[in-house]
Amino acid sequence: MTPLIRAWLLLALIAGLSVSSTLAWRQWTGGAIAEAERQLQSRQRLAVLPAGSYDNQPLDTPLPLVDPQLPDSHILAAYGASLASRPVAVVLLVQVQGYAAPITLTIAIAADGRLIGTQVVEQQESPGLGGRIVDPQVNWLAQFANRQLGDHWALKRDQGDFDQLAGATVTSRAVIAAQQQALRYFDEHRNGLLKVPANE
Numbered sequence: 001m002t003p004l005i006r007a008w009l010l011l012a013l014i015a016g017l018s019v020s021s022t023l024a025w026r027q028w029t030g031g032a033i034a035e036a037e038r039q040l041q042s043r044q045r046l047a048v049l050p051a052g053s054y055d056n057q058p059l060d061t062p063l064p065l066v067d068p069q070l071p072d073s074h075i076l077a078a079y080g081a082s083l084a085s086r087p088v089a090v091v092l093l094v095q096v097q098g099y100a101a102p103i104t105l106t107i108a109i110a111a112d113g114r115l116i117g118t119q120v121v122e123q124q125e126s127p128g129l130g131g132r133i134v135d136p137q138v139n140w141l142a143q144f145a146n147r148q149l150g151d152h153w154a155l156k157r158d159q160g161d162f163d164q165l166a167g168a169t170v171t172s173r174a175v176i177a178a179q180q181q182a183l184r185y186f187d188e189h190r191n192g193l194l195k196v197p198a199n200e
Contacts, residue, residue, distance in 0.1 A: 045079070045093060048108040048119045054081035054088055063090070063193055070181040072096060072174070076104070078193060087111050087194040090186060096178035098123060099130050099170040107182045111194055115147045118179055130171030140165045140172075144179055149187055153180035 046058060058079035068075035073096040081089040092107045101124035108116035118141045125131040132138050143162055153176055154160025155169070165172045186193060 044119075044121050045091060045106050046081075048091060048106045048117045049081055049089060050116070054083050056080075056082045058091060066189055066192065070185060071177075073178040073181050075182070075185060080193065080195065081108075089116060090193045092182050092185070093121070094178050094182055096174045098125050098174050099168065100124050100126055103133070103171070103174065103178075105175065105178060107179055109183060109186045113148055113183065113187060113190070115144055115179060115183060117141070117145045118175070125168065125171050128167075130165065130168035132165060132168065133171060133175065138165070141175075147179075149180070149183040153177070 058081045061080070063078040063080050065075055065078055073094050075092050075094055077093040079091045079093075080087055081091060088111055090109050090111075092109065094105045094107055095102050096105070097103075102122075103120065103125070104122040105118055106121055107118045110116050120134045120141070123131065123133060125133060133140060140163070147161075152160040153162075155162055155164045155172060155176065157164065158173075160176070162172075162176055
């Protein structure tokens with residue numbers, strides 16, 4: 001066997017070992033990575049619910065959706081939260097078009113139709129303007145907590161109840177519309193979302 005062939009065989013052996021070890025490492029860590037991603041997604045989607053307000057695993061059993069395309073937004077998923085086997089809230093994962101790109105929100109609605117809260121899961125709005133929707137110092141989304149469908153879901157400048165996110169009219173209007181439509185969707189599909197028989 002010539003030195004050149006030996007060198008090629010050694011190189012092929014090293015490459016084979018590298019590929020094998022990489023594949024083995026991926027196989028070994030793949031489950032842990034997938035579980036970490038699942039837990040992160042769970043924390044993001046359920047962070048809108050107050051701690052201790054539910055005792056089930058809402059993300060394990062998504063609720064069926066009927067007509068999820070709304071006038072200005074789209075419901076991507078729905079999850080039911082319960083406490084001691086009683087439904088207490090529904091979390092809707094909603095996407096609405098913002099100024100720069102779609103905004104994905106989690107909107108939690110109590111069984112009585114009251115909005116518990118809203119959080120941003122994903123957004124690409126302009127930094128310093130619409131991007132301030134996730135700024136904890138601004139805390140713009142806090143003004144929507146405990147509101148109901150019957151409130152005036154518009155900016156104050158449009159004869160509504162809500163302050164505008166400074167310099168971000170399009171973002172503000174989009175998020176307000178998404179929340180109002182989520183409340184209306186809940187109101188129209190309450191029995192199915194809460195799994196309450198129609199005669200109750």
